[in-house]
Amino acid sequence: xxxxxxxxxxxxxIVGGLGRHVxxxxxxxxxxxxxxxxxxxxDGTSSLWEVSEGVKVTRVNPYVxxxxxxxxWIQGLNMLMIERASLLGNFDLIHVHDxxxxxxxxxxxxxxxxxxxxxxxxxxxxxRKRLSNExxxxxxxxxxxxxxxxxxxxxxxxxxRDEVQSNLGCPPDKISVIYNGYDPKMAPLNSSPCxxxxxxxxxxxxxxxxxxxxxxxxxxxxxxxxxxxxxIVGDGAMRPYLEGLAKRLKVxxxxxxxxxxxxxxxxxxxxxxxxxxxxxLYEPFxxxxxxxxxxxxxxxxxxxxxxxxxxxxxxxxLKFQSGSAESLAEAISRLLDDEKLRAxxxxxxxxxxxxxxxxxxxxxxxxxxxxxLDEYGRGEWKPGVLWK
Amino acid sequence: MxxxxxxxxxxxxxRVGGLxxxxxxxxxxxxxRVQTLLVVRGDKDETSEIxxxxxxxxxxxxxxxxxxxxxxxxxxxxxxxxxxxxxxxxRKVPIVHAHDWVSGLAGVxxxxxxxxxxxxSVYSTELTRSKLLGSLLSMGIYDVxxxxxxxxxxxxxxEPGMREHLERQFGxxxxxxxxxxxxxxxxxxxxxxxx
Numbered sequence: 001x002x003x004x005x006x007x008x009x010x011x012x013x014i015v016g017g018l019g020r021h022v023x024x025x026x027x028x029x030x031x032x033x034x035x036x037x038x039x040x041x042x043d044g045t046s047s048l049w050e051v052s053e054g055v056k057v058t059r060v061n062p063y064v065x066x067x068x069x070x071x072x073w074i075q076g077l078n079m080l081m082i083e084r085a086s087l088l089g090n091f092d093l094i095h096v097h098d099x100x101x102x103x104x105x106x107x108x109x110x111x112x113x114x115x116x117x118x119x120x121x122x123x124x125x126x127x128r129k130r131l132s133n134e135x136x137x138x139x140x141x142x143x144x145x146x147x148x149x150x151x152x153x154x155x156x157x158x159x160x161r162d163e164v165q166s167n168l169g170c171p172p173d174k175i176s177v178i179y180n181g182y183d184p185k186m187a188p189l190n191s192s193p194c195x196x197x198x199x200x201x202x203x204x205x206x207x208x209x210x211x212x213x214x215x216x217x218x219x220x221x222x223x224x225x226x227x228x229x230x231x232i233v234g235d236g237a238m239r240p241y242l243e244g245l246a247k248r249l250k251v252x253x254x255x256x257x258x259x260x261x262x263x264x265x266x267x268x269x270x271x272x273x274x275x276x277x278x279x280x281l282y283e284p285f286x287x288x289x290x291x292x293x294x295x296x297x298x299x300x301x302x303x304x305x306x307x308x309x310x311x312x313x314x315x316x317x318l319k320f321q322s323g324s325a326e327s328l329a330e331a332i333s334r335l336l337d338d339e340k341l342r343a344x345x346x347x348x349x350x351x352x353x354x355x356x357x358x359x360x361x362x363x364x365x366x367x368x369x370x371x372x373l374d375e376y377g378r379g380e381w382k383p384g385v386l387w388k
Numbered sequence: 389m390x391x392x393x394x395x396x397x398x399x400x401x402x403r404v405g406g407l408x409x410x411x412x413x414x415x416x417x418x419x420x421r422v423q424t425l426l427v428v429r430g431d432k433d434e435t436s437e438i439x440x441x442x443x444x445x446x447x448x449x450x451x452x453x454x455x456x457x458x459x460x461x462x463x464x465x466x467x468x469x470x471x472x473x474x475x476x477x478x479r480k481v482p483i484v485h486a487h488d489w490v491s492g493l494a495g496v497x498x499x500x501x502x503x504x505x506x507x508x509s510v511y512s513t514e515l516t517r518s519k520l521l522g523s524l525l526s527m528g529i530y531d532v533x534x535x536x537x538x539x540x541x542x543x544x545x546x547e548p549g550m551r552e553h554l555e556r557q558f559g560x561x562x563x564x565x566x567x568x569x570x571x572x573x574x575x576x577x578x579x580x581x582x583x
Binding site: 065066067068069071072075076078079082083085086103106107108110111112113133134135137138140141142145148383384385 | 449450451452453454455457458461462465468469472473475476477478479480481493496497498500501502523524525527528531532535
């Protein structure tokens, strides 16, 4: 089986969960005998072609042209991907991830008469809650277009399945739910001793509104009577606002912004953490929760999206009312004050993460590929002309 | 001779500017002398006959676009849908003839995938329309035009002034630019690239 995967992020260029998903899926597909070619982005600092961990990676550099905005930058990237795909040989199936490579996937589907599979990791309407300008409306329409053109659509949680159904009008029988996995490479390092002092609360993620980092700063203010410190790992457009907010609330001395950190530093942060908070307002899945759970860090998560499916309140973690700093502060206190609860949560969480692995994600994805190829094989929609 | 597949964003009864009527003057005559396929933006996906040509209409898949460059990128994916259907259904790789930058990208994709000879007729450019590249949007359009012109096998112009403009402003070599204002002259060009 030959699969062409198109993604705007692939190591070393990683933005969020999409890149980690595509990387892990591609490597596992290759290890299970699938011939995987990944077509992705470079800014000129990574190679244009390489074989990495069994995956053939080809990259295009969109900075050869000028663009007025992000939408046309993405379209330029897709334009170059379509052209480069002509040099990559034959494929049985094309797999694209989100609207970011939809244009190329749809074009190649028709040019090669090859079935298209799409994974929707998140939607514009889900991220923004409303579509307030032409760019957001366009992205929303391209998401609709992608799910319309795709043979099958993969979502990472039941929450996302419902969203794709209701926001994009995608028929339910076209959607498969396949949970993300997590990277167990971090787990062996867990054997070294932790320095959990019962005072450190951490956040790991992009500093953007939908991840809700402002709620943690507000909770830090509500918990000012307690001797706590808050470590915020990650970067993003919201960082200056968050630093200003911490200053205004007079909690800058206890809220530390670490920025983007490498894996070694991230592990040391996990080892210091008494609680990890995931205060997302929008979270299709939440891979970071699995990482923390596998490392024995108790989690406090908002009752939204995929997090709501992964974690049962009081069993694998604590949940709080999404968007409420008061509810978050209360949950942090409850977990820190109750040692027995913490131990139960950590134990259950370690058992729960065993339900998630990239190998399992890959097996489920291969099943979708096989179903698509089987249906395609029995149909009449085939190329009349083969490309040369 | 190979069939010729035309790509355009307008053909009567659809009119955006002068291109629609310009094509109406030449394409029916060409179609009487060479097998002609026409892929054009329309109100729905439909295949029919028009003026002796096989017509592949494609509807726009998006309605909202932040600017014309974003619209053209999306439109060209729609044009690819129609052109791919035309090529796979006829089981022949045609000469691809795109009209202006608005359909040039689809032409480039067809050339790359099917190794089809690509002609682009240039009626105007961002520089002739805007006089200068005064915004990132204009620069982006110019870059797409330059990209399409570079990838085309031949550029077709009607007047010496446009030939000079393409040489001077886009650095196109003179041998790549052909002046062809009539159906007879276009047929000569098709014969050249067909071999």
